[in-house]
Amino acid sequence: xxxxxxxxxxxxxxxxxxxxxxxxxxxxxxxxxxxxxxxxxxxxxxxxxxxxxxxxxxxxxxxxxxxxxxxxxxxxxxxxxxxxxxxxxxxxxxxxxxxxxxxxxxxxxxxxxxxxxxxxxxxxxxxxxxxxxxxxxxxxxxxxxxxxxxxxxxxxxxxxxxxxxxxxxxxxxxxxxxxxxxxxxxxxxxxxxxxxxxxxxxxxxxxxxxxxxxxxxxxxxxxxxxxxxxxxxxxxxxxxxxxxxxxxxxxxxxxxxxxxxxxxxxxxxxxxxxxxxxxxxxxxxxxxxxxxxxxxxxxxxxxxxxxxxxxxxxxxxxxxxxxxxxxxxxxxxxxxxxxxxxxxxxxxxxxxxxxxxxxxxxxxxxxxxxxxxxxxxxxxxxxxxxxxxxxxxxxxxxxxxxxxxxxxxxxxxxxxxxxxxxxxxxxxxxxxxxxxxxxxxxxxxxxxxxxxxxxxxxxxxxxxxxxxxxxxxxx
Amino acid sequence: xxxxxxxxxxxxxxxxxxxxxxxxxxxxxxxxxxxxxxxxxxxxxxxxxxxxxxxxxxxxxxxxxxxxxxxxxxxxxxxxxxxxxxxxxxxxxxxxxxxxxxxxxxxxxxxxxxxxxxxxxxxxxxxxxxxxxxxxxxxxxxxxxxxxxxxxxxxxxxxxxxxxxxxxxxxxxxxxxxxxxxxxxxxxxxxxxxxxxxxxxxxxxxxxxxxxxxxxxxxxxxxxxxxxxxxxxxxxxx
Numbered sequence: 001x002x003x004x005x006x007x008x009x010x011x012x013x014x015x016x017x018x019x020x021x022x023x024x025x026x027x028x029x030x031x032x033x034x035x036x037x038x039x040x041x042x043x044x045x046x047x048x049x050x051x052x053x054x055x056x057x058x059x060x061x062x063x064x065x066x067x068x069x070x071x072x073x074x075x076x077x078x079x080x081x082x083x084x085x086x087x088x089x090x091x092x093x094x095x096x097x098x099x100x101x102x103x104x105x106x107x108x109x110x111x112x113x114x115x116x117x118x119x120x121x122x123x124x125x126x127x128x129x130x131x132x133x134x135x136x137x138x139x140x141x142x143x144x145x146x147x148x149x150x151x152x153x154x155x156x157x158x159x160x161x162x163x164x165x166x167x168x169x170x171x172x173x174x175x176x177x178x179x180x181x182x183x184x185x186x187x188x189x190x191x192x193x194x195x196x197x198x199x200x201x202x203x204x205x206x207x208x209x210x211x212x213x214x215x216x217x218x219x220x221x222x223x224x225x226x227x228x229x230x231x232x233x234x235x236x237x238x239x240x241x242x243x244x245x246x247x248x249x250x251x252x253x254x255x256x257x258x259x260x261x262x263x264x265x266x267x268x269x270x271x272x273x274x275x276x277x278x279x280x281x282x283x284x285x286x287x288x289x290x291x292x293x294x295x296x297x298x299x300x301x302x303x304x305x306x307x308x309x310x311x312x313x314x315x316x317x318x319x320x321x322x323x324x325x326x327x328x329x330x331x332x333x334x335x336x337x338x339x340x341x342x343x344x345x346x347x348x349x350x351x352x353x354x355x356x357x358x359x360x361x362x363x364x365x366x367x368x369x370x371x372x373x374x375x376x377x378x379x380x381x382x383x384x385x386x387x388x389x390x391x392x393x394x395x396x397x398x399x400x401x402x403x404x405x406x407x408x409x410x411x412x413x414x415x416x417x418x419x420x421x422x423x424x425x426x427x428x429x430x431x432x433x434x435x436x437x438x439x440x441x442x443x444x445x446x447x448x449x450x451x452x453x454x455x456x457x458x459x460x461x462x463x464x465x466x467x468x469x470x471x472x473x474x475x
Numbered sequence: 476x477x478x479x480x481x482x483x484x485x486x487x488x489x490x491x492x493x494x495x496x497x498x499x500x501x502x503x504x505x506x507x508x509x510x511x512x513x514x515x516x517x518x519x520x521x522x523x524x525x526x527x528x529x530x531x532x533x534x535x536x537x538x539x540x541x542x543x544x545x546x547x548x549x550x551x552x553x554x555x556x557x558x559x560x561x562x563x564x565x566x567x568x569x570x571x572x573x574x575x576x577x578x579x580x581x582x583x584x585x586x587x588x589x590x591x592x593x594x595x596x597x598x599x600x601x602x603x604x605x606x607x608x609x610x611x612x613x614x615x616x617x618x619x620x621x622x623x624x625x626x627x628x629x630x631x632x633x634x635x636x637x638x639x640x641x642x643x644x645x646x647x648x649x650x651x652x653x654x655x656x657x658x659x660x661x662x663x664x665x666x667x668x669x670x671x672x673x674x675x676x677x678x679x680x681x682x683x684x685x686x687x688x689x690x691x692x693x694x695x696x697x698x699x700x701x702x703x704x705x706x707x708x709x710x711x712x713x
Contacts, residue, residue: 003575003578004575004576004578006575007571007572007575007576008576010572011561011564011568011572014561014563014564014568015561015562015563015564018563018564018604019563157559158555158557158559159559159560159561161525161555161559162553162555162558162559162560162573162617163576164523164525164548165523165548165551165552165553165555166548166573166576166577166620167545167548167549167576167577167578168576169545473525474520474523474525475520475525475526
């Protein structure tokens, strides 16, 4: 059996090499992989160098800013930069769209800026040559172009009659062809696999604490993904009556999986659970801050209530009798009120995103690419959930910073009002923003549905191959 | 080696082979003659296990193809009318491949090359890609595979069809050599001349029935042709 399988693999390799499919596809993959590995690694390295420099400058500016009123400083604000990890060099997922720097300022929780997507040219939007993109889009195409004739050719040319008469069974033939598509594909896309490992290694990106688990997970899930395309190609090749038809079937499946289904799923999810327009979102935040969540608690009344509460707390009649600066306390109270609104509004927004993800997830059963995209971005740490983890850390830091500044203003200005100046001693008390990269378990549940979808595609592909080959007749 | 007993095959209401009883012993070359649709290829398909008989039985080296097709095929070398090979492989590479598939021991090109010599394919041609081969050259590769496998039974379907006289003569020589080494050969053919020259026995099939089984060595070419045409004319009259 092993010798027969080896003979089939050798023959298929010679055929595909000599009809120039293998050398051409290998050369194309090598070219794309080389460009991808170096550009991806360079992007991460450059970003990280810029981030470290910007953070150093930010820190120096912060500490060296001299004497200033804490509230003025709260408005001066500063950036929290998201570290770019080595794995982002492999798959940058949504990072180009979600941004990598968050402006931290009193009163405002802002979304991330520095979105590469805003400065991308059209070609980049279509084909972002990351190693992940190559493995998700180009590798399946290479597998299809390698595998489509493997069984169909034997059937249409009459080779099956010759093979069958030689004493080879359908099971051995299918085992041989499975080995052929596996090994031929592995050879052709080997540059893409090397690039996938090289891009993170060549970059100066940060590493996750559970990097090993992530790399192992990426290797495993991509293996399943590519196996799904291999199995489907074998299935189409066994079912089709000619190589041309097998190619037609598989190219149709590829277009559906890569372009049509993901687009339709995203549009359908957006229609079913629409995210608010940015302008409307911010208008609502502003309205709630001004008038309260229910619209019946205006800022002026809140301010009055808080003033009275502080006077009661200190047992005095007038603001002038207070041993603290009520402006600082009011600002912190307003900050906390605003925080509740941000938590509510952003919570609702993220809830909508989660709902959209949940709505789009079943489409993974119609497109393995959709399933792979979700798994890859999650494992590489470039999905929306990892971004939210960073945004939450930045927001927590913003709140600690503003609280320190407001409380310093409240308890230390003692009647000086906005004439009060804090100095380096206070600035140094504010902790530096230091983002600890999350582990996978910190960002939510693993999308087992996507994994299941890949397994089902493999089973479906092999079932089609077995069903197809059993229908063959040598007579 | 080959034995059929009342072998019958029907397709729907059409009887393709009706009660064929014939044996082919080692060293024999038996030709099945007949018009298109007479049941020649159906007989070969039944012996290869590609079709299941509706009645009767067939045996190849004591194995019934309808029960153990793979087992029966291990003893068979089959040369179809149109030999299909891998076009981008050379003749010797194709031979090596089919030899390996047939379960032959691991063999180098040099060890297999003499089989191509025996089949009449020049060494120079054996190193060229099969995409440039003529029908006769492809057939020689299939014959070489049959020699290499040392199969006890050879089944050939219209082997002389489309061959030039020189190639046909070479094929005859190769088949005779195989028979002399003890191979049982059953071939379907239209070629009365080659049948008369090669066959130890010739069967004439008409509408699935074996209407004549004769020893062609006892008659001349004209006699064989006359008997064949008589049977075909009977068919036309019927």
